[in-house]
Structures are given as structure tokens and as C-alpha cells.
Amino acid sequence: MPDIPQWASDALSGVYDPCCREKGISVVEMGLVRSVEVDDGRARVELLLTSGWCPFAARVLTEVRERIEEQPGVREAEVEVVWDEVWTVDRLSPRAARVLRFLPAPAQVPDKESYIREELR
Template sequence: MPEIPQWASEALSGVYDPCCREKGISVVEMGLVRSVEVADGRARVELLLTSGWCPFAARVLTEVRERIEEQPGVSEAEVEVVWDEVWTTDRLSPRASRLLRFLPPPAQVPDKAAYIGRELR
């Protein structure tokens, strides 16, 4: 994963995919920000989506652009969804992964009753 500049991570830490806002998981923690580059005051941000059918994509793109354009040295920002890489759960921050608690594939759970019993505690 490319490094995201610290200033960009901080600027985008208050931008939420609406599906994760209630849990306080930002687009940065979700791993949706693939790259941020700035040249001559123009920023280019690449985002991944968790789903190509995300009904909130336009709102997230607008909010990311606005936050980046507020940063010193940035006069204009272009935000683009990239399709050459698929978002996967390994992009989640450790905190986001703990909060979302994705289930393992069923084939990896030999004793389903024991697994459910442990997780419900």
C-alpha cells in the first residue's frame, strides 16, 4: 500500500463512509484512500470503494475533495475512484477491523456452534 502523507491522513480522518460513521471509522481507517499526491498546488486523490454499488460514493468523493482543498499549499483537488484494485478487508486499520468484526469464511470454522458461543460472549 502506498504511504498517505500524514497531513492528508489527518485531513481525511474526519471523513466517513456513511455506513461506518456510527462506529467512528474514517475513510482512512477503512483503507479507502489509496494515494494522495500534490504537484504545483494541485492534489490528486485516489480512492477505492468497498463496493462498486456504494450509493454514498458521490458524497464521500465531494467531502474528500473539500477536506483536501482546505489544506495549505493545495489550491485544487481531483478525487477519483480507481477500479484497477479491489478493496479487501486487509486494508482496514487494526482498530477498524476490531470494530467491524468480519466473520471468517465458513470453511475455516470447523465447529460452528463453538465459534458462535465464543463470539457471543
Template sequence: MPEIPRWASQALSGVYDPCCREKGISVVEMGLIRSVEVNEGLARVELLLTSGWCPFAARVLTEVRERIEEQPGVREAEVEVVWDEAWTVDRLSPRAARMLRFLPDPAQVPDKAAYVARREQR
């Protein structure tokens, strides 16, 4: 995964996919930002979506662009959804993964009742 500049991570840490806003998980923690580059005041941001059917994509793209354009040295920003890489849960920050608690692949749970019982004890 390319390193996202610290200034960009900080600027985008308050941008949320509406599905995760109530949990306080930003697009940075979701791993939706693939890259940020600035050349002569023009910023280019590559963004992944959790789903190609995300109904909030336009809103997220707009908010990312606005936040990047507010940064010193940036006069304009382009935000592009990239399709050559799929978003996976591996991109989640450790905090986001803990908060979302994704369930394992059903094939990895041979005894469903035992798995559910263990989860209920937590």
C-alpha cells in the same frame, strides 16, 4: 500499499463513509484512500470503494475533495475512484478491524454451532 502523507491522513480522519460514521471509522481507517499526491498545488487523490454499488460514493468523493482543498499548498483537488484494485478487509486499520469484527469465510468454520457458542461467550 502506498504511504499516505501524514497531513492528508489527518485531514481525512474526519471523513466517513456513511455506513461507518456511527462507529467513528474514517475513510482513512477503512483503507479507502489509496494515494494522495500534490504537484504545483493540484492534489490527486485515488480512492477505493468497498463496493462498486456504494450509494454514498458521490458524497464521500465530494467530502474528500473539500477536505484536501482546505490544506495549505493545495489550490485544487481531483478525487478519482480507482477500479484496478479491489478493496479488501486487509486494508482496514487494526482498530477498524476490531470494531467491525468481520466474520470468517464459512469454509473456515467447520463447526458452526461451536463457533457461535465461542463468540457468544465474549
């Protein structure tokens, strides 16, 4: 899973992808932060996007950079979107998965009626 120091996770827990802001799901809970490293006051943050077509990517990158640069021991931050890994729902925190309630693939639900009855309880 992600290589994120606790201080960075705490700092980024108030940064939201605009699509999930109203649900209170941060970029950390979405699993968009792949890594945060600091070397001699220079931070490097790697982010994944849920979609390459995200119209809010620039805003999220700017906010992540600003939050990281506010942290003690960080003079500057570089935020980069990485494309060598695809974001999947497996990266969601348990709370984010519950809030977003992604449905399983149809092949994973052999008895649709039982699944629906169970979920409606």
C-alpha cells in the same frame, strides 16, 4: 499498503462513508484512500469503494476533495475512484476490523462451536 502522507491521513480522518459514520470509522480506517499525491499545489487522491453501487460515492468524493483543498500548500484537488484494485477487508485498520467484526470464511473455522465460545468471551 496505501501511500498516504500523514497530513492527508489526518485531514481525511474526519471524513466518513455514511454507512460507517455511526461507528466512527473514517474513510482512512476503512482503507478507501489508496493514495494522495501533491505536485505544484495540485493534489490527486485515489479512492477505492467497497462497492461499485455505493449510493454515497459522490458525497464522499466531494468531502474528500474539500478536506484536501483546505490543507496548506494545496490549491486544488482531484479525487478519482480507481477500479484497477478491489477493496477487501484486508484494507481495514485493526480498530475498524474490531468494530465491524467481520466473520471469517466458514472454511477457516474447522470447529464452529469452539470459535463461537472463544468469541463470546
